[in-house]
Amino acid sequence: MAEIAIRQVRKSYGRTEVVHGVDLDIGNGEFVVILGPSGCGKSTLLRMIAGLEDITAGEIAIDGARVNEREPRERGCAMVFQNYALYPHMNVADNIGYALKVAGVAKAERARRVAVVAATVGLDGFLDRRPGQLSGGQRQRVAMARAMIREPKVFLFDEPLSNLDAKLRVQMRIEIRRLHRRLATTSVFVTHDQVEAMTLADRMVVMNAGHIEQIGAPAEIYHRPATRFVASFIGMPPMNLLPARATAPGVVALASGARLMLPPGWVMTGGDVEVGIRPEDVLVDAESGDGNRLPFTVEFIEELGAGRLAHGTLEGIDFIVQLPAGASMTAGETHVLTLGSNALHLFDAGTSRRCRFDAASPMAGVMQVPVVGLEHSVQASSA
Amino acid sequence: MIERTPVLNIATHAILVVGLLIAFLPMWLVFVAATLTIEQINNPPISLLPGSELIANLTAAWNRAQLGSKMLNSLFVALLVASGKIAIASLTAFAIVFFRFPGRMVVFWMIFVTLMLPLEVRIVPTYAVAANALAPAQAVLEVVGIAWLWQVLTGVKLALEWNLLNSYTGLVLPLVATATGTFLFRQFYMTIPAEIVEAARMDGARPLRFLRDMLIPLSKTNMAALFTIMFIYAWNQYLWPILVTTDRANYGTAVMELKRLIPTSASTGGGTPDWNVAMAGCLIVMLPPLVVVALMQRYFVRGLIGADK
Ligand SMILES: Nc1ncnc2c1ncn2[C@@H]1O[C@H](COP(=O)(O)OP(=O)(O)OP(=O)(O)O)[C@@H](O)[C@H]1O
Ligand SMILES: [Mg+2]
Numbered sequence: 001m002a003e004i005a006i007r008q009v010r011k012s013y014g015r016t017e018v019v020h021g022v023d024l025d026i027g028n029g030e031f032v033v034i035l036g037p038s039g040c041g042k043s044t045l046l047r048m049i050a051g052l053e054d055i056t057a058g059e060i061a062i063d064g065a066r067v068n069e070r071e072p073r074e075r076g077c078a079m080v081f082q083n084y085a086l087y088p089h090m091n092v093a094d095n096i097g098y099a100l101k102v103a104g105v106a107k108a109e110r111a112r113r114v115a116v117v118a119a120t121v122g123l124d125g126f127l128d129r130r131p132g133q134l135s136g137g138q139r140q141r142v143a144m145a146r147a148m149i150r151e152p153k154v155f156l157f158d159e160p161l162s163n164l165d166a167k168l169r170v171q172m173r174i175e176i177r178r179l180h181r182r183l184a185t186t187s188v189f190v191t192h193d194q195v196e197a198m199t200l201a202d203r204m205v206v207m208n209a210g211h212i213e214q215i216g217a218p219a220e221i222y223h224r225p226a227t228r229f230v231a232s233f234i235g236m237p238p239m240n241l242l243p244a245r246a247t248a249p250g251v252v253a254l255a256s257g258a259r260l261m262l263p264p265g266w267v268m269t270g271g272d273v274e275v276g277i278r279p280e281d282v283l284v285d286a287e288s289g290d291g292n293r294l295p296f297t298v299e300f301i302e303e304l305g306a307g308r309l310a311h312g313t314l315e316g317i318d319f320i321v322q323l324p325a326g327a328s329m330t331a332g333e334t335h336v337l338t339l340g341s342n343a344l345h346l347f348d349a350g351t352s353r354r355c356r357f358d359a360a361s362p363m364a365g366v367m368q369v370p371v372v373g374l375e376h377s378v379q380a381s382s383a
Numbered sequence: 384m385i386e387r388t389p390v391l392n393i394a395t396h397a398i399l400v401v402g403l404l405i406a407f408l409p410m411w412l413v414f415v416a417a418t419l420t421i422e423q424i425n426n427p428p429i430s431l432l433p434g435s436e437l438i439a440n441l442t443a444a445w446n447r448a449q450l451g452s453k454m455l456n457s458l459f460v461a462l463l464v465a466s467g468k469i470a471i472a473s474l475t476a477f478a479i480v481f482f483r484f485p486g487r488m489v490v491f492w493m494i495f496v497t498l499m500l501p502l503e504v505r506i507v508p509t510y511a512v513a514a515n516a517l518a519p520a521q522a523v524l525e526v527v528g529i530a531w532l533w534q535v536l537t538g539v540k541l542a543l544e545w546n547l548l549n550s551y552t553g554l555v556l557p558l559v560a561t562a563t564g565t566f567l568f569r570q571f572y573m574t575i576p577a578e579i580v581e582a583a584r585m586d587g588a589r590p591l592r593f594l595r596d597m598l599i600p601l602s603k604t605n606m607a608a609l610f611t612i613m614f615i616y617a618w619n620q621y622l623w624p625i626l627v628t629t630d631r632a633n634y635g636t637a638v639m640e641l642k643r644l645i646p647t648s649a650s651t652g653g654g655t656p657d658w659n660v661a662m663a664g665c666l667i668v669m670l671p672p673l674v675v676v677a678l679m680q681r682y683f684v685r686g687l688i689g690a691d692k
Binding site: 050051052071072073077078079081082083085086087088089098099102103146150 | 581
């Protein structure tokens with residue numbers, strides 16, 4: 001077990017910088033998931049921790065010791081690769097035991113430990129097979145076992161589940177979680193699958209274009225996205241974002257002219273903002289409720305089984321609403337949506353960062369006047 | 384495009400059979416000639432059916448050309464060339480593919496250029512080096528003045544000499560020092576997924592360990608292919624062995640000695656040329672490469688088409 005400290009780490013390939021100064025502290029025994037779109041630099045970051053990629057600038061320390069100059073074998077990390085990277089000419093037992101063989105562990109001891117680890121991941125009957133004779137899920141287990149046998153200080157996973165079918169992926173996810181509960185080894189897990197990230201992580205790191213956008217517990221990231229990017233990246237379907245302009249204290253206007261009243265406490269520094277609301281936080285045809293009421297024109301309905309998604313437009317902006325399974329709504333209809341005051345997120349259009357919400361704040365700046373009189377919802381209309 | 388076309392099938396088979404006949408006819412003639420008596424072979428038209436003198440002719444050829452010791456020489460040289468080539472090729476390709484070092488591309492291109500200079504083209508300089516393998520070193524020492532310094536200090540003229548003529552080293556080294564195998568291995572190494580290399584690094588394998596535990600087992604079929612090619616190449620060498628061996632009794636190779644079986648006015652003394660014995664010698668000398676191909680063929684084909692993955 002170990003803690004990892006990442007300080008202002010940068011990575012350049014030639015003249016292009018792909019990781020721009022990342023700071024991250026990973027605690028002892030923590031399971032951290034790095035999530036981000038393709039090409040954002042998550043693998044690069046992971047590989048710098050592993051020692052497979054040079055660190056252009058900054059420092060990575062494991063257990064307090066700088067590891068920048070150390071070879072992978074000297075860092076105490078084990079890695080599970082996306083394509084498993086099993087040695088094709090060795091059988092399962094030799095694949096799992098290779099690290100021990102290199103380390104000079106005696107044959108009998110090696111066989112014993114291979115058997116133990118293989119049993120842990122359910123590979124007992126397969127020790128004599130070649131990787132080519134295994135299914136994808138079994139190969140995945142071999143890769144896991146190979147990482148486990150060294151009893152490393154840190155587990156590194158680079159999208160280890162993305163080559164499995166949906167069902168197996170869920171199953172392996174649970175097994176990884178269970179394994180972590182038992183071994184409590186510090187783990188860094190890279191994925192671009194947000195469900196995987198949310199379910200596995202103690203703490204999530206959302207990356208975009210070589211930057212860390214937000215670090216936090218899955219629930220916190222979901223409920224309080226720190227940037228516009230996180231808001232739109234996390235959540236399925238993604239959060240609705242409505243570009244707006246602050247016109248008066250506590251009031252923003254959409255492009256159509258419709259006005260939205262904001263609860264008091266949002267601290268806005270600029271004029272242009274984006275108002276966000278998750279599709280599941282919208283109320284449809286609510287009799288009462290605190291929030292802004294706006295007309296919504298349905299374009300089509302997506303059936304999900306457990307619920308339905310209504311796609312349409314709200315004040316001329318594409319908008320998605322999540323409906324309960326039984327809800328009746330058909331294309332072409334117009335419904336009144338209630339955007340609850342407490343469900344709103346506000347992002348500064350200039351910096352893309354979440355606006356500060358401080359109910360008790362004394363206002364500082366032109367737009368920072370708390371609004372009173374939102375006890376009854378305001379019907380905004382566009383003529 | 385795979386279609387059922389009976390006419391085309393027959394035509395293609397006919398072409399195949401004709402091609403096979405054309406390829407085999409000379410071989411058949413050699414075989415037939417080796418079974419005839421000296422009178423039969425010198426009486427045109429030549430028979431197309433084998434005679435009864437095969438054993439006698441083989442024995443005669445074997446004894447006259449001392450094929451026993453010469454074949455051993457050839458075998459020794461061919462084995463050394465083939466294994467030396469595999470060792471050099473796998474190591475140079477290893478360096479080029481898996482290491483980033485200054486001048487890597489320069490080295491790569493220098494090796495590449497030697498592909499365009501087969502032994503026959505550079506035979507004169509190669510011979511000069513074989514006559515004194517240290518001549519290039521001597522030249523360098525003279526140019527930089529160390530030879531002169533040595534002479535002034537010790538009073539002895541510095542003359543490095545390492546003669547490779549009439550030695551197995553001389554027969555083998557120039558055949559080993561070519562680029563063909565390096566490219567075969569380079570192509571294969573480049574197909575090895577980067578993740579396997581990285582997994583081995585994470586497992587703690589250093590480069591030589593990786594070479595031993597991963598690359599060598601994985602490239603077995605390539606090695607078999609290269610072995611076969613190089614064995615035949617070395618076995619069939621004629622020009623180079625003739626140049627470097629004056630001591631034929633000790634270092635002559637089988638292919639060189641075949642020449643001795645070819646009847647000339649000198650060897651027959653004006654008598655009838657015994658082509659039957661020469662052909663019998665051919666049969667004997669052809670045999671080892673055939674055996675190697677037969678034994679290696681399974682791996683050889685797989686290695687060349689890279690289907691072992
Ligand atoms: N060897 C390389 N040379 C140049 N650029 C590279 C190299 N490796 C990666 N990159 C670039 O670095 C960026 C980050 O790559 P990285 O592999 O870390 O992405 P990722 O977040 O893991 O994406 P994915 O989800 O697709 O695996 C990409 O823009 C990629 O093009
Ligand atoms: Mg990646």
